[in-house]
Amino acid sequence: MGRTVPSFRIAEAQEVSEWKPFRKALPKRDRGAFDQMLNSARLYTSASSAAVRTSRFEGMAMALVFHHYRLLARAMGAFSEIAPEEDHR
Amino acid sequence: MRGLILDLYPGEPGEMVVWLKLEDGGTARLVDHWSPSIFIGAGRNSDLGVPLKIVGQDLAWTRKAMKYERVTDREKSEVVEVRLKDARRVQQVAGRIERLGPFGAHRLYNADVPPNQSYLYEHDLFPLAYCEVAQSGDRLEWELRDDVWAYDYDIPNLRKVEVDVDIAKEGRLARFTDRIEAVRLRSDGGEVVIDGGDEGDKLLGLVRAVRDADPDFITSRDGDSFLFPYLVRRAEASGLAAGLSLDREGTTMKVPSKKGTSYFSYGRIHYKPSAMKLYGRIHIDVNTSFAYSEAGLEGLFELSRICRMPLQTSSRASIGKALSSLQFYHASKADLLVPWKPTLVEHFKDRNELLVADRGGFIFEPKMGVHEGVGELDFSSLYPNIMLRKNLSAETVRCPCCPDSKNRVPELGWNVCERRKGIVPLAIKIIVEKRLRYKELKKEAKSADYDRYNARQAALKWLGVTTFGYLGFNNAKFGRIDAHIAVCAWDRKVLLDASRVAERRGFEVIHGIVDSLWVKRERAERDDYIELKSEIESETGFAMSFEGIYKWVTFLPSKEDADVPVLNRYFGAYQDGELKVRGIEARRHDTPAAFARCQMEILRTLARADSVGAARAAVPEGMVIFLGHAEELERHETPASELAFTTNLSKAPEEYRSMTVQHAAVKQLVGEGAQLHAGEGIRYVITDYRGRDSKRATPADMVRDETKYDSRRYIELLAETCASVLQPFDPRCTPAGLLSLYESRKSVPLG
Numbered sequence: 001m002g003r004t005v006p007s008f009r010i011a012e013a014q015e016v017s018e019w020k021p022f023r024k025a026l027p028k029r030d031r032g033a034f035d036q037m038l039n040s041a042r043l044y045t046s047a048s049s050a051a052v053r054t055s056r057f058e059g060m061a062m063a064l065v066f067h068h069y070r071l072l073a074r075a076m077g078a079f080s081e082i083a084p085e086e087d088h089r
Numbered sequence: 090m091r092g093l094i095l096d097l098y099p100g101e102p103g104e105m106v107v108w109l110k111l112e113d114g115g116t117a118r119l120v121d122h123w124s125p126s127i128f129i130g131a132g133r134n135s136d137l138g139v140p141l142k143i144v145g146q147d148l149a150w151t152r153k154a155m156k157y158e159r160v161t162d163r164e165k166s167e168v169v170e171v172r173l174k175d176a177r178r179v180q181q182v183a184g185r186i187e188r189l190g191p192f193g194a195h196r197l198y199n200a201d202v203p204p205n206q207s208y209l210y211e212h213d214l215f216p217l218a219y220c221e222v223a224q225s226g227d228r229l230e231w232e233l234r235d236d237v238w239a240y241d242y243d244i245p246n247l248r249k250v251e252v253d254v255d256i257a258k259e260g261r262l263a264r265f266t267d268r269i270e271a272v273r274l275r276s277d278g279g280e281v282v283i284d285g286g287d288e289g290d291k292l293l294g295l296v297r298a299v300r301d302a303d304p305d306f307i308t309s310r311d312g313d314s315f316l317f318p319y320l321v322r323r324a325e326a327s328g329l330a331a332g333l334s335l336d337r338e339g340t341t342m343k344v345p346s347k348k349g350t351s352y353f354s355y356g357r358i359h360y361k362p363s364a365m366k367l368y369g370r371i372h373i374d375v376n377t378s379f380a381y382s383e384a385g386l387e388g389l390f391e392l393s394r395i396c397r398m399p400l401q402t403s404s405r406a407s408i409g410k411a412l413s414s415l416q417f418y419h420a421s422k423a424d425l426l427v428p429w430k431p432t433l434v435e436h437f438k439d440r441n442e443l444l445v446a447d448r449g450g451f452i453f454e455p456k457m458g459v460h461e462g463v464g465e466l467d468f469s470s471l472y473p474n475i476m477l478r479k480n481l482s483a484e485t486v487r488c489p490c491c492p493d494s495k496n497r498v499p500e501l502g503w504n505v506c507e508r509r510k511g512i513v514p515l516a517i518k519i520i521v522e523k524r525l526r527y528k529e530l531k532k533e534a535k536s537a538d539y540d541r542y543n544a545r546q547a548a549l550k551w552l553g554v555t556t557f558g559y560l561g562f563n564n565a566k567f568g569r570i571d572a573h574i575a576v577c578a579w580d581r582k583v584l585l586d587a588s589r590v591a592e593r594r595g596f597e598v599i600h601g602i603v604d605s606l607w608v609k610r611e612r613a614e615r616d617d618y619i620e621l622k623s624e625i626e627s628e629t630g631f632a633m634s635f636e637g638i639y640k641w642v643t644f645l646p647s648k649e650d651a652d653v654p655v656l657n658r659y660f661g662a663y664q665d666g667e668l669k670v671r672g673i674e675a676r677r678h679d680t681p682a683a684f685a686r687c688q689m690e691i692l693r694t695l696a697r698a699d700s701v702g703a704a705r706a707a708v709p710e711g712m713v714i715f716l717g718h719a720e721e722l723e724r725h726e727t728p729a730s731e732l733a734f735t736t737n738l739s740k741a742p743e744e745y746r747s748m749t750v751q752h753a754a755v756k757q758l759v760g761e762g763a764q765l766h767a768g769e770g771i772r773y774v775i776t777d778y779r780g781r782d783s784k785r786a787t788p789a790d791m792v793r794d795e796t797k798y799d800s801r802r803y804i805e806l807l808a809e810t811c812a813s814v815l816q817p818f819d820p821r822c823t824p825a826g827l828l829s830l831y832e833s834r835k836s837v838p839l840g
Contacts, residue, residue, distance in 0.1 A: 005447040039652040046452050050581075052445050 008049035011056040012042065040067040090117060091221045091234070093244065094214060095305060096369050097205045097399060099124075099176035103149070105208050107229065108337065108369040109222065110305060114246045116337065118369060122227035124149060125176050125204040127183055128426050130158050130168045130196035140186045140195055141171070147182050149174045157425040158196065159433065160484045160512055160567050165424060168198070176204035183429060198426035202417055209397045210421040216393040216400050217244055237394055238519065240526050244390055250304035251275040252295070252335075254316060255284075261791040262761040263315070265322040274298050289327035292320065299335050305371060306386075307335060312374040313405070314362035318344045337369030366401045378404040380411070380548060387541045388548035395519055395552070408555040409562065415552075416516045416567055425512065427566050435570045436487050446501055446571075450580040453588065453601035455644035457654045459817050461701045463599050463609045463661070464618040465636040465669075466625070468583065471604035473521045473553035474631055475579045476560075476572075482511020483560070483569035498575040499582040505575070512567050517556050524549035580604070587625045587633075594621055600644055602656055607642070637663040641701045643817040645673070660814065662696035674810045683731035684810045687718040691814050701818075708819040712830060715811040719804045719831050729798050733772040733789040741767045750775055753785040761791065778802035804831065 006014070016038050023034050041048070041063040048059030092109035095116065100106040105123040110116055129140060141151060149172040155165040173179055183200035199207070209215055212231050219235040219242075235242065255270040256263045271284035272295045281302075283294035299307070309316050321344050324333035333342045345363040366372060373389075375381050380389045381404055393403040396411040397418050403411050417427050438446060468474075475481065479496060485506035486498065494504040527546035531539050559565045561573030580603060587606055588598045594617075596608040610617065615638065622633045642661025647653040658672035668689075674680045675688040691711040698704035721727045736751055742759050744767075745752040754773035758765060760783075765771070772789035778799045787796055808827040815822035 005444055007449060035650075036652060039650060042653045043454055046454055049448060050451075052448075054440070054444060 008056070008059060009045055012045060012048070012060060015056050015060055037064060040064060043067060090119075090223070091219070092117065093217050093219055095217070096371060096401070097208060097216075098368060099204050102175035102177075105176070105205070106368075107222075109220075110246065114248075116303075116305075116369065118337070119222060119224070119229055120227075121208075121229040123208060124173055125179060125199070125202075125207045126170045126172045127179060127200045128154065128156060128168045128170055128198040129186065130166065130198065130426075131194070140189055141169070143185050143189060144171060144173070144182055147173050147175060147178055155424070156198075157423070158198070159428070160420075160425060160482075161433065161488075163490060168426065179204065187429075192430075193432070197429040200429040202427055203399075203402065205399050205402075206397060206414055206417065207421075209399075210418045215395075215397045216403075217242075217390055218394070237397075238523065240523065240530060242394075247306060248302065248304040249276060249306040249308065250299065250302055251308045252299075252312070252316070253310070254319070256319075260761050261793075262758065262763055262788075263319070263790075264762050265319055266326075269323055272298075274302065276302065276304070287327070288323060289329050292324050292327060292329055292333060295320075296332060296334060303337075306373060307367065307370060308373045308375050310374070311376050312372060313365050313377055314374070317342065317365035317372075335370070335372075336367035340368050364401070364405050371400045371404070373401075373404045379408065380404060380406075380551075383551060384544045384548040387544035391523075391545040392548045392552070395523070395549070408551045409559055409565075412516070412552055412555050412559055413566060415519075416512055419512055419515045420567070423512070423515075431564075431566050431568075433483060433569055442501070446574045446578070448574075448581070449577050450603035451584040451601065452603065452656055453584075453598050453606075455600035455607075455654045455656065455659065457644050457646050459641055459643040459701050459704070460599055460609060460639070461641050462611075462613065463607050463639045463642050464613065464621075465639070466587075466606045466608065466618065466622055466633050467636055468587075468604040469632045469634055470521055470524060470550075470553050471580065471583065471631060472557040472576055473517050475576050475583070476556060477514045477517050477521050478630070479575070479579055480505055480507075480511055480514050481560070481572045481575045481579075482513035483567050483572050485509070485511040485514075486569070486572045486575045499578050501575070501578055503571070503575060511572075513556065513560065513572065517553070520549050520552045520556070524553065583629045583631055586629050590625045590628050591621060594624065596621065599642075600656075600659070613638075636669075637665070637667075639669075640664055640696075640699050641704050642669075645813070645817065660692060662692075662698075666696055668692055668696050673813050679735045680810070681732045681734055683718070683722075683727050684807060686731075687714060687807060688810050688814055690714050691811060695814070695818070705818045708815055708822065711811070711815050712822070712827070715807065715815075715827055716831060716834060719807055722800045722803045722807065725797065725800060727803075729774050729792045729796055730789065732774050732798055732803060733792075734775070735770060735772050737770050738765060738767050741765075748781060748783065748785065750778065750786040753783040754788045756783040757786075757791060758788050775799045775802050804828070 019038065023031055026034055041060045044063035044066065048063050051059050051062065053059050090109065090111070092111040094107060095110045096108040098106055100120060103122055103124050105121045107119045107121060108116055109119060141148065151169055151171050154168055154170045156168050158166050158168065173182060179200060183197050186195050187197060189195060213233060214220065214231060215237050218233060221232040221234055223230045251274070253273040253275070255273070257268045257270045259267055269288050269291050271282055272291050274281040281298055283291050283298060320333060321330070321342050324330045331341050334340055335342060345365070347363050362377060373381055380392050389400065389404055392411055393400050396403060396414040398406065398411055398414040420427055487503050488506040491504050491507045494507045496505040496507055497503065498505065524546050527542045527549065531542035531546065534542055557573070557576055560568050560576065561570050562568050584601055584603070584606070588601060591598055591606065591608045596610045596613070598606065599609050600607040608621070618635050618638065622635050626633055639661040640663065643659060645655060645658040647655045660668065660670040660673060662668055670676050670692065673688070675685040675692070691714050694710045694714065695704045695707050698707045738755065742755045742765050745755060750773065754771055755765060758771065773786040774789060774792055774796070775785065776787045776796065776799055777784050805828060808824040808831070812822055812824045812827055
C-alpha cells in the first residue's frame with residue numbers, strides 16, 4: 001500500500017529537472033528567466049493537481065499559460081489606464 | 090478486593106499475573122488461570138490434525154469456533170481455536186504451524202496480539218480501571234466499576250520515583266566499565282543520594298531504597314538504552330548480578346537478548362532500544378516514550394485506558410501500535426479475528442482512476458508575503474470525523490453489499506457500506522468524542538484540571554492523526570488504501586466547498602491546507618468570521634473552530650527559491666498578541682536552544698506591533714536583538730549546551746564517507762566506545778566548521794568548560810535564523826545583510 005502516483009508537487013519538480021538540458025542550452029542571460037517561468041507554474045500546483053492529467057507537463061503548461069494570461073491582462077489593464085482612447089484588444 | 094489495574098503480564102504457564110493498586114495505597118498480586126488462544130483457518134478439506142500435532146505439548150485444548158476471518162467477510166466461518174498452555178510461546182507455535190505448508194495453507198489469527206492485551210479484551214478491562222475482583226478457585230472474577238468513556242476519572246496515590254546515577258567517567262563518555270559514583274532517587278518527598286561504600290553497597294542501597302519507597306512508577310532518562318543495562322553490568326562486575334532487582338516480583342534485572350531496532354518512518358530513520366520492563370512496577374524511560382513526551386503521565390494514562398494497552402507497553406509503543414490495540418479490542422468484541430499476516434489487497438483501478446484517486450488532501454498555495462487582518466478557521470479533527478461520519482474503513486469502502494449506497498466518495502463515486510459500521514469508525518468514535526469533550530472541559534477548567542484535560546486531549550489528538558495514516562499503512566491489520574484515498578477525497582471536497590462559501594461571502598482565500606483556511610476581507614470583524622464559520626459548517630456538515638484574526642501573518646517562500654511558496658512555513662500574531670509559528674527554526678527540534686530563544690525574542694517584539702506597518706517599524710529592535718546574541722556568541726558567553734544541534738543518524742556510523750559535521754561527532758562518539766545505530770539521535774556542537782577532520786564538531790556529551798565552539802559559524806547560522814523572521818518585513822535583512830550589519834559594528838574581524 002502507500003502512494004502509487006507521486007504527488008503533483010513531486011511530479012512537477014521531476015518535470016523541471018528533466019528540462020535541465022534545455023536550460024543548459026540557453027544563453028546564460030536567459031536561464032534566470034527560464035527558471036522564473038517554470039517557477040510560476042508552482043503558483044498553481046493545487047489547480048494542476050486537481051486537473052488530473054495523465055501528462056504532468058499538461059498541468060504545468062496550463063498553469064504557465066494561465067499565469068502569463070493573467071500578467072498580460074494586468075498589463076493591458078494598466079496600459080488602458082495610461083492610454084484609454086486606444087483599442088488594446 | 091477493590092483497586093486499579095496497575096500492571097499485568099503472563100506468569101508461569103497458564104497464568105496471568107495482575108497487580109492491583111489498592112485503595113489504601115498498597116498493592117496486591119493476583120494470579121488468574123488463563124492463557125491465550127490462536128485461531129487457525131484452513132480450506133474445507135484441509136486436515137488440521139497435522140498442525141495440531143505440531144502444537145504438541147504446548148496445546149491446552151482446541152475447539153471449533155465461528156468467527157469472521159477477514160474484515161470484509163459478511164458471514165462467519167468455522168475456524169479452530171487453539172488454546173495454548175504458555176502465553177510466552179504463542180509466536181513460536183504459530184511459526185511452527187506456518188512453516189508446515191506454503192503461505193496461506195494455514196491461516197493464522199491473533200498470533201501477535203500480546204497476551205496481556207488479549208486478557209484485557211477478553212475480560213473487558215483496561216489499565217488503571219477501577220475494579221472489584223474476587224478469587225474463585227484458580228480464577229479471578231472481575232467486576233468493572235469504571236468506564237473507559239469516563240472524563241473525570243482520578244488516578245490517586247501513585248508513588249513515583251526518578252532514578253539517576255552519577256558515573257565516574259574514565260573517558261569523555263560514560264561507559265559500562267565506568268564505576269558508579271552515586272545513585273539518586275528523586276520523588277515528591279525529596280532526593281535520596283546513595284554514595285557511601287563501594288559500588289556493590291551503592292547497588293544494594295538502590296535495591297533497598299526502591300523496596301522501601303515501593304514506588305508504582307520508576308522514571309529514568311535513557312533507562313532502556315543505557316541506564317538500566319549499565320546497572321546490570323555494574324552489578325555483574327561487583328558479583329551482585331543476582332541481587333539487582335527493582336521490581337515487585339524480586340526478578341533479577343537482565344539486559345534483554347533482543348537488540349534494539351532501526352526503522353524508517355515518514356522519511357526519517359529512527360532507533361528504538363530494547364525495553365527494560367519491570368514486573369508489578371512501571372518503568373518509563375522518559376527519553377524514548379512518545380506518549381509521555383507529548384502528553385505526560387496523564388496523556389499516557391488516557392492512551393493506556395482507551396487502547397487497553399498495559400502502561401509499560403504503551404509508554405514505549407508508537408501511537409500506531411496503541412491504535413491497533415484499540416482496533417483489536419473492537420475486533421474481538423465483533424468476533425473478528427486479527428490476521429497474523431494480513432493479505433487484504435486494494436481494489437483494482439485502471440490508470441485513469443488511479444490518477445484521480447491517489448491524491449492527498451487539498452492545499453491552496455499561500456499568497457506569499459505579509460498580510461494584515463487575516464482570519465484562521467480550522468476544521469475540528471477533520472480526518473477522524475470524516476472516517477467516523479462517512480463510515481470509511483477497509484471493509485466498507487466499495488463493499489459488495491451496497492452497490493447503490495447513497496454514501497458515495499466524492500470525485501470517485503465509490504460506494505460505502507450502509508449496512509454495517511466499519512472497524513475503524515467503531516474504534517475512532519471514542520477518540521473523537523472524548524477529545525471533543527476534553528477540549529470543552531479544559532476551556533472551563535483551571536490549573537491542574539486544565540493541565541490534565543489538555544494532556545488527555547493531546548494524547549487523543551495523536552491517536553486521531555494516526556488513524557488516518559494507518560488506513561494506508563501496509564502493515565496495518567485493518568488497513569486498505571481505498572479507505573485512505575476516500576478520506577482524502579472527502580477532505581478535498583470539504584476544503585473546496587469551504588473556500589467557495591468564503592468567496593461567496595466576499596473573503597479572499599490566502600492559504601488553505603488540509604483542514605485549515607486563512608481568509609481575508611477588508612474590515613471584516615470577529616462576527617463576520619463567526620458567521621462565515623457557521624455557514625461553512627452548515628454547508629459541509631463538519632465543525633470548525635475560529636482561531637482568531639491575525640494582526641499580521643506572513644507566509645514564507647521556499648529557502649531555495651524566493652518565487653516559490655511553501656505550505657507549512659508561516660508565523661503571525663493574533664489580535665490578542667499570541668504568536669502562531671510553524672515550520673521555522675524556533676519550532677524545529679534540531680535547532681539549538683539559543684537560536685530558538687533569539688528568534689522567539691524577535692517574534693515577541695514583532696508581535697507587539699498592531700499592524701504590518703508597525704511590525705516593519707519594529708524591525709530595528711529585532712536587529713538589535715540579533716546583534717546582542719551575535720556578540721554573546723563571539724565572546725563565547727552563550728553556553729555550548731545551548732548551541733547543540735540535534736540529528737538522527739541516517740545511517741550506521743561505518744557507512745559515513747565524507748567528513749560532515751555529523752560524521753565528525755559520530756566518529757568521536759564511536760572512538761569513545763559508544764555504540765550507535767542508524768536512527769539514533771545525537772547532539773553536537775560545531776567546533777571548527779571550516780576544518781576537515783573530526784574536530785569539526787564535538788558531541789554535546791563530550792563538551793567541557795574549555796571547549797571552544799566555532800563562534801564565526803554560529804554567528805552565520807544565527808543570521809540565517811534571524812533573517813527568517815525579519816526579512817519578510819525588511820528585504821535588507823537577508824542573512825548576508827545581517828552579517829554585514831554585524832561586521833560594520835565591529836572593529837576586529839570575527840574569529
